[in-house]
Amino acid sequence: MSTFFADLVGRTDEDRRAFETHPVVLDAVAHGMPLQRYRALLLELYHVVWHFNPVSAAAASRMGQPGHDALQPIRHFLYEHMHEESGHETWVLNDLEAIGVPGSDARAHSPSLNTLSLVGYNYWAADRRHPCSVLGMLYTLEVVASVYGGPFAAAIRESLLLEGDRGVSFIDSHATLDAQHMAELRQVLNQVRDEAAQAAIVESVRVNFHHFTRIVEGV
Numbered sequence: 001m002s003t004f005f006a007d008l009v010g011r012t013d014e015d016r017r018a019f020e021t022h023p024v025v026l027d028a029v030a031h032g033m034p035l036q037r038y039r040a041l042l043l044e045l046y047h048v049v050w051h052f053n054p055v056s057a058a059a060a061s062r063m064g065q066p067g068h069d070a071l072q073p074i075r076h077f078l079y080e081h082m083h084e085e086s087g088h089e090t091w092v093l094n095d096l097e098a099i100g101v102p103g104s105d106a107r108a109h110s111p112s113l114n115t116l117s118l119v120g121y122n123y124w125a126a127d128r129r130h131p132c133s134v135l136g137m138l139y140t141l142e143v144v145a146s147v148y149g150g151p152f153a154a155a156i157r158e159s160l161l162l163e164g165d166r167g168v169s170f171i172d173s174h175a176t177l178d179a180q181h182m183a184e185l186r187q188v189l190n191q192v193r194d195e196a197a198q199a200a201i202v203e204s205v206r207v208n209f210h211h212f213t214r215i216v217e218g219v
Helices: 004-011 013-020 023-031 035-050 052-060 072-085 088-098 103-108 113-129 131-159 169-189 195-218
Strands: none
Touching: 004 013, 004 169, 004 195, 013 023, 013 131, 013 195, 023 131, 023 195, 035 052, 035 088, 035 103, 035 113, 035 169, 035 195, 052 072, 052 113, 052 131, 072 131, 072 169, 088 103, 088 169, 113 131, 113 195, 131 169, 131 195
8 A cells, every 4th residue: 555655755756856966956966056045055055044043933833733643643743843844044144155155144134035935835735735744845845865965065165165174064963864854754755635625735845846856946
């Protein structure tokens, strides 16, 4: 009997492939990025990461009512995950400082239309589509980090002659962290039985892959 996680992987495989086979992504993983483009990418990631927990909190707040709480396991998973992700936008700021972008400049940066589209969709989906859509956001970002984060960090380190995790601490650490997170997410996704929730998660994965590809493409 197929699990929802396996079904999700199959139904969004084309969207994942569109990301991983994009020429800009392939080149970045193989050769890194010029300094200015890497700075631009981190500036966009700062906003993606900053909104990660608020989106999760918005979704959790809509999961169930006292006395009718079928989504409690998912809500509790989000609480734990938010705790683990708390403050990670500071890691992005530290990496930007390491490559010459002051924190004040990073905080004042206006995100691109692609980043606004990704973040805005996730807030809207949590509020108007289905709160479980947040699991699609988690799935997409953790696939990107766990599968491509390590090779990308290594390519950036080599192309920009960075030492250790200086300038790549956020991407490099999440390549390891999110492998474990993905195992935990698989268990949670397999607890989602409601068809409307499943459909919202599939849609969320597809939209997040699309917009994240546009973010990388646009820097």
